[in-house]
Amino acid sequence: MIYTKQDYIHEAKQNLRGGIGDVKFEHLLAGDALPKNCRLYAKITLAPGSSIGEHVHEGETEVYTFIEGTGKVTDDGMPINVAAGYNMTTASGHSHSVENTGDSDLVLLAVIILG
Amino acid sequence: MIYTKQDYIHEAKQNLRGGIGDVKFEHLLAGDALPKNCRLYAKITLAPGSSIGEHVHEGETEVYTFIEGTGKVTDDGMPINVAAGYNMTTASGHSHSVENTGDSDLVLLAVIILG
Numbered sequence: 001m002i003y004t005k006q007d008y009i010h011e012a013k014q015n016l017r018g019g020i021g022d023v024k025f026e027h028l029l030a031g032d033a034l035p036k037n038c039r040l041y042a043k044i045t046l047a048p049g050s051s052i053g054e055h056v057h058e059g060e061t062e063v064y065t066f067i068e069g070t071g072k073v074t075d076d077g078m079p080i081n082v083a084a085g086y087n088m089t090t091a092s093g094h095s096h097s098v099e100n101t102g103d104s105d106l107v108l109l110a111v112i113i114l115g
Numbered sequence: 116m117i118y119t120k121q122d123y124i125h126e127a128k129q130n131l132r133g134g135i136g137d138v139k140f141e142h143l144l145a146g147d148a149l150p151k152n153c154r155l156y157a158k159i160t161l162a163p164g165s166s167i168g169e170h171v172h173e174g175e176t177e178v179y180t181f182i183e184g185t186g187k188v189t190d191d192g193m194p195i196n197v198a199a200g201y202n203m204t205t206a207s208g209h210s211h212s213v214e215n216t217g218d219s220d221l222v223l224l225a226v227i228i229l230g
Binding site: 001004005 | 116117118119120143144148150151152153156176178180188190195197200201202203204206207224226228229230
């Protein structure tokens with residue numbers, strides 16, 4: 001199946017996981033379009049200063065593929081600077097957060113795979 | 116876990132699935148870095164005229180997220196033009212192929228999720 005811009009679902013969430021500001025989701029795949037064992041396949045945009053607070057994943061792994069901008073993540077509480085071209089995995093039982101520390105949008109692909 | 120350029124594994128495959136020319140893989144996650152239930156998470160580059168031949172996926176779904184360039188896919192044999200910004204899913208029991216029909220590289224993220 002092929003999906004294009006008009007198929008993508010846009011969503012904004014405020015103070016996600018206790019974070020700051022708005023987080024914009026562009027769901028590239030959603031609902032029946034998602035593969036089995038995949039519950040999120042979305043482009044996420046954080047404006048400068050915005051963040052997703054630290055949270056744990058259970059029974060799933062989240063991959064962040066950083067596309068644009070610069071930011072800071074925590075990986076089980078450890079702060080690490082990230083930029084376009086970085087990838088991050090957060091496996092079951094582990095925690096992460098992400099914050100835009102730059103002066104332009106931080107854009108990443110977020111993929112959550114069950115298991 | 117954080118992965119950067121020096122962690123990515125580069126691989127070239129010729130005439131993949133009966134296709135034309137070389138296909139370059141940049142494995143953003145590989146081996147132990149891959150999430151459970153994920154067997155491929157790679158940026159794929161096809162030079163102009165190169166292709167991956169038609170093939171069926173069984174017991175897994177592949178997602179193509181087109182990043183740069185233009186091309187043509189087949190989706191269960193049906194030809195469809197694609198470009199940067201398109202997404203494609205090929206679920207278990209279904210087939211696809213991809214060909215670079217443009218004059219610059221066709222770049223896509225390929226994610227294979229088991230299930």
